[in-house]
Amino acid sequence: MPEQVTTRQDELTLERGRVAVRYARLDALRREKEEQLARVRRTGLQGSVQNHSERDAFATLYEDRLAQLYAVDDRLVFGRLDLDPAHADPQGSPEDGQRYIGRIGLTDEERGRLLVDWRAAEAGAFYQATALQRQGVRRRRHLMLRGREVRDLEDEILDPQMLAAGEASGESQGALLAAVTARRTGHMRDIVATIQAEQDALIRGRLPGAVVIQGGPGTGKTAVALHRAAYLLYTHRERLAKSGVLIVGPSDGFMRYIERVLPSLGETGVVMRSLGGLFPGVQGQEESDPRVAEIKGRLDWAEIIANAVAQRQRLIPAPRKLVVDGTTLKLKPGKVRKARDKARATGKKHNKARATFVKILVRELAEQLKERLEKSAGSSVNRDYLLEDVRSARDVRIALNLCWMPMTPQRLVEDLLTKESTLRAAAPWLNDEQVRLLLREPGAAWTESDVPLLDEAAELLGPMPESGRGATSQTQHERNLENARATLENVHQTLADMGVDGVVDAQTLAAANEPTQTRHSTAEQAGQDRTWTYGHVVVDEAQELSPMQWRLLARRCPLKSFTIVGDIAQASTLGASRSWAESLDPVFADQWRQESLTVNYRTPARIMRWAAQVAREAGLQVRQPEAVREGEHEPRLVCRPGERLQDVVAQQLDDVRTIAPQGLAAVIVPPSLLADTVESLRARHGRLVDTTPGPGVDIVVATARQTKGLEFDTVVLVAPELIVAQSHGVVGDLYVSMTRCTQALRVVSTAAPDDLPAGLTWGPERRH
């Protein structure tokens, strides 16, 4: 035994030295880039526009590279492959036949390979090789670092000859188990060191087309989706750096939970948005009534919005008198109809087609004016001089606006949702109850289910007519873009000569030249532009999306290159689909494929069995994923009819926190109990309690909906019967809540056991 300990110590010492070499190279590169950046900035503001563009292009490049070099500091290196000679790096590495895998690729001064980026093809074997299919790998070594320090290592021997030579095999579960049992912080961590083979195959899947990844709770769907985004950006950088990748999640809380994963993988160029944030300038809040969300999610809204727009192109029932410069003219119904038909026939959007409508009628009115003036003056008048008089006359403006008003999407949707007659006219098939549910007070905050309606409206209305200033700046923008393109040809050659990697595109550079704007990256520009089309879209918790939300997303990526992850059984919205085909066929026809993930890395098996039982009792078809560990703590149902609910909650929370004293606990409540529970627990625990995870927060109190996608060490789930009732009988929310913990679960209720959702009370060991 002492012999083995010594060997292991030797290996650890060896690896510490080698890892230190890689960090030294990282530090050297940072210094180098910092100096280059400082030098570029020092070049000052003199010179031509072209010089500025070049300087800015270099500066952007160095800044991006520096951000990446700083982002990968934590656990830079995590793996080593020992290879058969035939598979060794042709480029060579300082340690012959050994390949180190890390967050980014690094080479030394002699261009020897110090570190292989985990996304490179040569790193694939680290995740995929098995004893049966070695892919040239003799040994796979996991290096476990904390910060820069190598704390431990773990070997997996795949080559039988090495085993025969006395090397211990090891199943390499240690790194994985350490990762899945680690304390939760409220922020998702990357899984780059322990990606499993079935996950890796999905991460490296091809770019075109739509893939939906179905998996039960905790199977790593979110992790896979994010690592796939990083992989695609690395592998298809030329294409995706210009068009960008959009990542969509269910809520802002969820987006905060995942926001650090991609930067830790060295990627910052993605646009991340919750469903409520997909329309620039609007932050839609959660729709409080699920029935309203369901109605607004129906595909009917494409027709309702189209009707509403068409109804803004009005006819007049009888001739209307208009005074222009003291002369009375007549706006005739037949002429208005003709102008409307012609404007519609242009096929342009409402705000643009309006110009045709106005032009025709102004011309017609000018003709009338000409005739009148000629009659009274007895001499001929040039109609062209009269056009401006007619156009700017107050009566004319009012009359034409009433017929064809330029309109913002916000105004159109606001009118629909606040004026009963407008709503009924656009959607005559809605019944009284539906109309009652939809109507709201003017000025009410936008909700996330309004967002696709606004987008639909924007699609049909088009931008508002541009002011003169806007038009000029558009021309200026085009000029800048042209200039940027010319510059780039020059710059890319210089960069290539210098051996610097990275991409700057013309859009980014053009934005840099626009003095009134702050400089925006591709991601920032994309996020602010509704009509931006992305190269790839990642959708998480996709089972919740309504048909209207899918319609919006399809518009954001006409190439239909999507990674969609979700779990049909976790659906909790009223209109959620019962199958992927129901959701995806209307958008992707047969151009999508389904994959699945089968192993739960979060929830212990003993908790998962209980959750699956509850789901099945409610008629959900759940395929219980195999859990990586059984777990140490039996989940408990604490049913105390007649007691004060908040007392039981407080007591169970204290109890469960002893299991993971440093950990993150969640108290998951039905919406009706949120405020009371926060108040009661704040009175006991003060600032440790909050409604979202954050620094200094040990206890998160939230509804099931708000905890979707998140995870905690321990969970106290309160009043399951109310959670189901307040989701209108849908059991998805309860199922989600039961699967959020990594260690221990308590389900607390003061209702009679018979009133609890089916499946919760089975197994006498759960009654306490």
Ligand SMILES: Nc1ncnc2c1ncn2[C@@H]1O[C@H](COP(=O)(O)OP(=O)(O)OP(=O)(O)O)[C@@H](O)[C@H]1O
């Ligand atoms: N290969 C892995 N190595 C280490 N941890 C992993 C691995 N795969 C998943 N995990 C961890 O398991 C937990 C669950 O992952 P994730 O949130 O991606 O699952 P999910 O399928 O999206 O869950 P849900 O649908 O229940 O929200 C996370 O903490 C994640 O980091």
